[in-house]
Amino acid sequence: MAGKVKWVTDIEKSVLINNFEKRGWVQVTENEDWNFYWMSVQTIRNVFSVETGYRLSDDQIVNHFPNHYELTRKDLMVKNIKRYRKELEKEGSPLAEKDENGKYLYLDFVPVTYMLPADYNLFVEEFRKSPSSTWIMKPCGKAQGKGIFLINKLSQIKKWSRDSKTSSFVSQSTKEAYVISLYINNPLLIGGRKFDLRLYVLVSTYRPLRCYMYKLGFCRFCTVKYTPSTSELDNMFVHLTNVAIQKHGEDYNHIHGGKWTVSNLRLYLESTRGREVTSKLFDEIHWIIVQSLKAVAPVMNNDKHCFECYGYDIIIDDKLKPWLIEVNASPSLTSSTANDRILKYNLINDTLNIAVPNGEIPDCKWNKSPPKEVLGNYEILYDEELAQGDGADRELRSRSGQSLGPKAGRSRDSGRTVLTTWK
């Protein structure tokens, strides 16, 4: 007789627990025999660490890859993408093609970024080329907008200079490491407001790469009107879209939470900019997500006990070019509005349906190919096996995220889908 799935979590969120309970799963502690553990990123570090780690058995699944930080730490993500691009260039791949200014045509999707203090001098050189530009400083290991600030003068980051005598940083401690990226000061504005996109992507395996995009992503709007004016550089309500920051603003609204569905965005863009450029934008967004996953796939520990649901943050500039800002391993499961709660509940539900087939005790040796019916609001973003099996003549493109419906969205794919076969 098949037993019930035994679950553990160290994240006390109702959207998770309700999903486990509705499946009739049984809660246990981590010291007992468990089948499913929804862990925080601290815990995954322990599970897989050399000293304290332990072997997982075939009937155990966890929600993170051991070295997810290759993708989810800002500095490592950039490092891996740079490495990936260089490799493609070396093999002469058409993907690595550059334009006459030396910019990658297809792989320029991360704003120019340097690590501090390691690349300080390189950064200074770049900074001096366009001294009126604004840069954004982000601590490598933090989230929710903590510790982020904008600079437009070198003096503001003096203490990261390696030669600086006043520097007081503790050498090479990862806690002090920052990345500095060129700030996108021409974001696409809607209603005069800046926003970013949060998209959820589920990866069930890296080699072969199989990933799914959640159709119901959302836009997070700043409550204050955007201005690139230098006097407002310190006003985080203007610049940072993180809900954790925005919700302390005076104008934060608890009904809609400053969020729009991606389908609203699509409707707005199609209506005001036209269909072709909108479709192109969404295709590019899917492209950059897949490329970022391909970039880290070779270095990822593709442990068969793992799956992971990432929160991708993307900004669109006023030329309708999407930029990858960062990838989150532990996207927030807190709900700021009623709609939010429903969305996250459904997200977890659909994620579990894919990761734990039939809600039964998992066997991590399964082929990780769920049937189409269980995808729910996910759709296949990229399936390496399928893509390779198809041969070069299938030039069909996946048009995911095209739903025109309201919050509950509808996919345009069930009648017409086909995968993108980027090679």
Add this chain to the structure above:
Amino acid sequence: MLQEESDISLIIAQIVQKLKGSNLYAQLERQAWGSWEKRILKSLNSMCTELSIPLARKRPVGEQKELLNKWNEMGTDEPDLSLFRPVYAPKDFLEVLINLRNPNYENGDSLSFRTHLGLIQVPLKVKDIPELKECFVELGLNTGQLGIDDSTQVPPELFENEHVRIGQKVLAEQDSAAAQQYIRQGSPTALRAELWALILNISSQPEDILYYEQLKTNVIQHDLLVDSLIYKDVKLTASNDDYYFVFEDYLYQVLLCFSRDTSVLNHFAYNSASPPKSYIRGKLGLEEYAVFYPPNGVIPFHGFSMYVAPLCFLYHEPSKLYQIFREMYVRFFFRLHSISSHPSGIVSLCLLFETLLQTYLPQLFYHLREIGAQPLRISFKWMVRAFSGYLATDQLLLLWDRILGYNSLEILAVLAAAVFAFRAVNLMEVTSLAAAEAVLADLSTLKVMPLLQIFLFATVT
């Protein structure tokens, strides 16, 4: 010159009415509107007195400068609006309509009307389903529609691609009449902004932009009491809406200018209402000191800003957005909150709705009546707002496509009836008005075109 034009239009309108033989109704309308208008004005004036705020005042220079700086973000201004109340809400207006009675109406005339059990007691002529089918023939089962035939299961080659191609052709030829015919089958998202502009005859000429700028200057220089009502309305409605909160600032920019636009007064020539008048302080009753208040003659009610909000999805240039809204208002929206016998007027729409329900869903109608849930009490607010804020935006735009295409608001009444038909099973089980309201509280998942099509063309009549 404006006065002459409107005088002449008024005379013509009156002649036309006489010819139509609806003089009777004209009298009725004027009486009813007259007393309603008095009530609204009284409400406005008393608010003005209570709060010791003038209906209008010139802004001091410092304040003008400040407003100019904040023009693009008036939403962040937080004036104390707690003492302001909307002058009226749709349900107040409904009470007025319910009490409309034609004192000259003779019993003998139409027996069938005596059995009308709805709230509206004015015997206007409304269409039945066979007539509606003729009128809305393009919504039939054999004609392709956007909102149905562009769904996921239908390959685009069957309808959508060709329809888009035709739309592009219509735009290239700038053929307004063809556009109106074309849009009856719905507009492709990417073409909608241009198609609506073409049908409404809006082209942004330099003089239009200048006109808008002048209105803006007017706003900067003078403060009107109505402005606070507009602020309050936006804050209460659009700011809390999942779709429209983003456009809050555009709404102020449009509505504040709108209230100062005297060209809107022209629509009163074919509107049997008349613009509310106010008098310069101390000169009450003296016609030479009468001014229209607000300058455009339209006092906003609770939810008024929702007429503008959906348009923000299509137009992001303020003067264009303004022009489109103004034209939509003087062609269509004004009919939803003034009393007239026009087939697209709110009275006719209410009657059409009730008649459709009573004739084709009699069991449901009687049941709801029995439990004290007259259907119109629920559907009225949908129709007054042309469903804005109740439907998902993409669905709303498909609906408004048809309003433009058929140059009529009757489709609002048909949709309202179709919604009741769709939820009939649940409604039959409720036992109170509150429960009925709950069943019909959330329309955000409805697909408008299938509902309309089924109701008109697939229901046994």
